[in-house]
Amino acid sequence: MPKIESSFLDISRLDALASQRTLIHGLDPRAKIVTTLIFIFIVVSFPKHEVTALVPFTLYPVVLIALANLPPGYLFQKVLLAAPFAFFVGIFNPLLDSEVLIHLGPVGISGGWVSFASIMLRFGLTVGAALVLVATTGMNGIGAGLEKLGAPNSFAVQLTFLYRYLFVLTDEAARMVRARSLRSFGIKGTEVKVFGYMIGHLLLRTMDRAQRIHQAMLCRGFTGELRLPVPLKFSWRDMGFLAGWSSLFILMRLVNIPQWMGLLVTEVLG
Amino acid sequence: MSHHIVEVKDLHYTYPDGTAALGGVGFRITHGESVALIGANGAGKSTLLLHLNGCLIPEAGTVRMGDFPLTKKTLPHVRQTVGMVFQDPDDQLFMPTVYDDVAFGPLNLGLPPDEIEDRVMEALATVGAAHLRNRPPYRLSGGEKRAVAIASVLSMGPSILIMDEPSSNLDPKARRQLIHLLKSFEHTMIIATHDLDMVLDVCGRTMILKGGHIAADGPTEEILQNEPLLHACSLEKPLRLQGCPVCNPVRA
Incomplete structure (x- = not known):
């Protein structure tokens, strides 16, 4: 199953990106998590026909991508991967809402198309911001940050372990799939029955492994709380990052900057 | 002794x-x-x-x-005395990076941060894996995994x-x-x-x-x-x- 394997190799690329050392990577995970949450919350809070006021929000991912030395093409590709979901959420809007909202010369654009564009834009912004968060912080940083922010310890531990063993589990699954295909002589697809056995087997193996891991943890003094080697420090830089971006987001929420600039230009010309 | x-x-x-x-x-x-x-x-x-x-x-x-007979009560002491290296390093290396993993035991012992840093680096140096400290364990070779697994128990000073x-x-x-x-x-x-x-x-x-x-x-x-x-x-x-x-x- 080369497809599964290669898509997981891709995750490790995200990991490699997260282990860089830049100004943004050095920020406290909590600052980045909260900023991203505020960003997503504000982007989602706009009324459904809003498009222009959303445009300035692209500033946040773009600035972070530039400062954190991330490959924009790669991230864009990842956003596209999730795009079909948003596409199908929004694609019926033009059919349901056909009242013309904007006139561009002879062409009238219906409210449905405007809200569709708005949905796609919001989708791009929020998913992009989340990806930037992962690529600058790493899943483990996010887990640690969430815990310090007050998320239950077990939740953070789950997230960290899920990420760590994703690779082991896919390896195991890939080996099973390969072993099956080597003995099924070109029969395409997997019969439901065999598939059931394989899933069941994988579950049993996973439970065995979980038990061994737990033993290994107990052997090294695990008491139920995952401790971090370096206590996170929330410095004035993190505070600045959080406060600066948040106030900018709020400003962009309250003032439609493109419209305002447009008015300014027409006034000056007039 | x-x-x-x-x-x-x-x-x-x-x-x-x-x-x-x-x-x-x-x-x-x-x-x-x-x-x-x-x-x-x-x-x-x-x-x-x-x-x-x-x-x-x-x-x-x-x-x-x-010094201890093994009972439920003495378990924490016994586990500090005994370093157990499991057969499959993937079972033993469960933390996100090599450093975190080797630090896991000392952290659970409640040691101060400086001491933890010293112990981790010493254990990694002993097994010749100091250069791997920031790598995620699942991307190491079999030999490297084994070395790190051994370091992860050495750091507890068993x-x-x-x-x-x-x-x-x-x-x-x-x-x-x-x-x-x-x-x-x-x-x-x-x-x-x-x-x-x-x-x-x-x-x-x-x-x-x-x-x-x-x-x-x-x-x-x-x-x-x-x-x-x-x-x-x-x-x-x-x-x-x-x-x-x-x-x-x-x-x-």
């Missing part, structure tokens, strides 16, 4: 499904001894090892590790090391490095393995387990030369002690 002693008396264990794994095992290992635990598959090696650090509680008999098949799945060079590493340790060591050539290099004393009993216990050189005994326990002489296959072909 009583805290390096391992003493097991009349240990019995039956798995919940009714499989009798250990039927009266007893031995005493003293300070600084390096002991090989060998035997066929299913002879009870792994079960015995799981008793030595309290992953399993004896059904009958006693286990004494260092006086007794227990290893389950440490040389399995290693290429010859990585295996040789592991042997050098093990020989450099001054800990009391118990190594369960099928790699009898490694036993010749590392362990002065050998115990053979057979069907949940100790079938033999003595100096490695004597035991590994005793062909009838080895044969009876589903074992073979180490390759190095067998004749040259070219000049002296042995019938299969």
Whole structure:
């Protein structure tokens, strides 16, 4: 199953990106998590026909991508991967809402198309911001940050372990799939029955492994709380990052900057 | 130096499904001894090892590790005394980076941050893996994983090391490095393995387990030369002690 394997190799690329050392990577995970949450919350809070006021929000991912030395093409590709979901959420809007909202010369654009564009834009912004968060912080940083922010310890531990063993589990699954295909002589697809056995087997193996891991943890003094080697420090830089971006987001929420600039230009010309 | 002693008396264990794994095992290992635990598959090696650090509680008999008899109450002390290296490093390296993993034990001991840093770097340097500190464990090679797994127990400063098949799945060079590493340790060591050539290099004393009993216990050189005994326990002489296959072909 080369497809599964290669898509997981891709995750490790995200990991490699997260282990860089830049100004943004050095920020406290909590600052980045909260900023991203505020960003997503504000982007989602706009009324459904809003498009222009959303445009300035692209500033946040773009600035972070530039400062954190991330490959924009790669991230864009990842956003596209999730795009079909948003596409199908929004694609019926033009059919349901056909009242013309904007006139561009002879062409009238219906409210449905405007809200569709708005949905796609919001989708791009929020998913992009989340990806930037992962690529600058790493899943483990996010887990640690969430815990310090007050998320239950077990939740953070789950997230960290899920990420760590994703690779082991896919390896195991890939080996099973390969072993099956080597003995099924070109029969395409997997019969439901065999598939059931394989899933069941994988579950049993996973439970065995979980038990061994737990033993290994107990052997090294695990008491139920995952401790971090370096206590996170929330410095004035993190505070600045959080406060600066948040106030900018709020400003962009309250003032439609493109419209305002447009008015300014027409006034000056007039 | 009583805290390096391992003493097991009349240990019995039956798995919940009714499989009798250990039927009266007893031995005493003293300070600084390096002991090989060998035997066929299913002879009870792994079960015995799981008793030595309290992953399993004896059904009958006693286990004494260092200064403490092994009971539920002494478990934290015992686990600090005993460093257990599991067979599959993927089970042991569960933290996001090598550094975090090696720091896991010391953090649970509640040590101050400076001390943790020192211990982690010292343990990594001992196994020659200091350059791997920021790597995620799942992207290491088999030999590197094994080295880090050993570092992750060394960082707790154990006086007794227990290893389950440490040389399995290693290429010859990585295996040789592991042997050098093990020989450099001054800990009391118990190594369960099928790699009898490694036993010749590392362990002065050998115990053979057979069907949940100790079938033999003595100096490695004597035991590994005793062909009838080895044969009876589903074992073979180490390759190095067998004749040259070219000049002296042995019938299969």
